[in-house]
Amino acid sequence: MTTEKLFYQDPYIKSFSAQILQSRKDEQGRYYVVLDQTAFYPTGGGQPHDTGTINDVQVYDVEEVEGEVRHFVDTPIEEKECVGEIDLGRRFDHMQQHAGQHILTAAFEEMYGYKTVSFHLGKEICAIDLEIPALQEEEANNVEDRVNAIILENRPIEARWVTANEIDNFPLRKDLSVKENIRLVIIPDFDYNGCGGTHPNSTGQVSSVKILHWEKQKNSIRVHFICGNRVLKQLHEKHQVIQRLNALLSAPQEDLEAATNHVKEQQKSLEKTVSELKTELMEEEAHGLIDQATTMENDRLVKKVYKERPMNELQQLAKHITKKADSIMVLLVSEKDDKLQVVCARSQDIDMNMKELIASVLPKINGRGGGNAMIAQGGGDNILSPEAFIEEMMSKLVHGQSC
Incomplete structure (x- = not known):
């Protein structure tokens, strides 16, 4: 039908x-x-x-x-x-983008012999894939200049139905995918291409084309671009962003890159300082816990319960303690929502396997974990209180079931 x-x-x-x-x-x-x-x-x-x-x-x-x-x-x-x-606004936008793509593709081929192998008309940005391994900035700039010159000349864009016998009369940019109901879109003396899309009547109605950026895409280069009213929309949006950055960084547009790099360097310096201070605080905390350690047979034991303390901090704290003291064991538990996380560790001079210890108690909280003989960690459901879970681990230590 x-x-x-x-x-x-x-x-x-x-x-x-x-x-x-x-x-x-x-x-x-x-x-x-x-x-x-x-x-x-x-x-x-x-x-x-x-x-x-x-x-x-x-x-x-x-x-x-x-x-x-x-x-x-x-x-x-x-x-x-x-x-x-x-919705004529949507239709005309598509007409601008599609015609702009024809002009851009023809310019790449005219100037450098670069062929377009695919086209995508997106909601915000369009893209063509060029059958080349790389694209130089000078080439992209030259093509963009040529495209906008063709637009400014306001050349006619003609759609014409032709028969297969008439095809040889036109210098087509690429082979046709159909042999009947052939429709050509023609920009005289510039581009002749089979196409079933909608286009404006002249290049001037495309208004402008702006290449945004390009990237490697498998065996081709994907060029992202916009045409017509989208250029004005992007210019407005980018200008709004620049104005906000001007205020945030107290710098004019031409100095934004330098100001941003300065902020990044400051951030790196602050992050380094924060890391060093955290290490110092953790060392002080480790000393305090060592001083509070309880005696268990011939060894000392550090046990502590925390609320929502990250696993990596528990591990670092346990390592600090076992490096600073001999004959010491560490049991640290953190409680968060409906989960328990645990770290157990020992100093070098204690003959006990922490991986086996944690493997023996984690089933009680439906947990899983791993590690080595010196330090191990894991987590599970909060079906025992943190204090009760530590008692379970201490019971295993006292009865020697982790050995």
């Missing part, structure tokens, strides 16, 4: 009347209608679909299935006649 495509007759069309030929659900349960004619562009050729309304019902997707253009709607439409309204 073929639908007449009004957007090829007039890409600027905003409203139209049509007959509803079908009103159905697809395999996913989505409502859709098929019209005898439509101005809604379906997704295809790298260009997203149009949106709008049919009889005031929102059209959120448009797809073409074997010539049948399906308009997906929020609720079923039962009327036989309808009026469609296109």
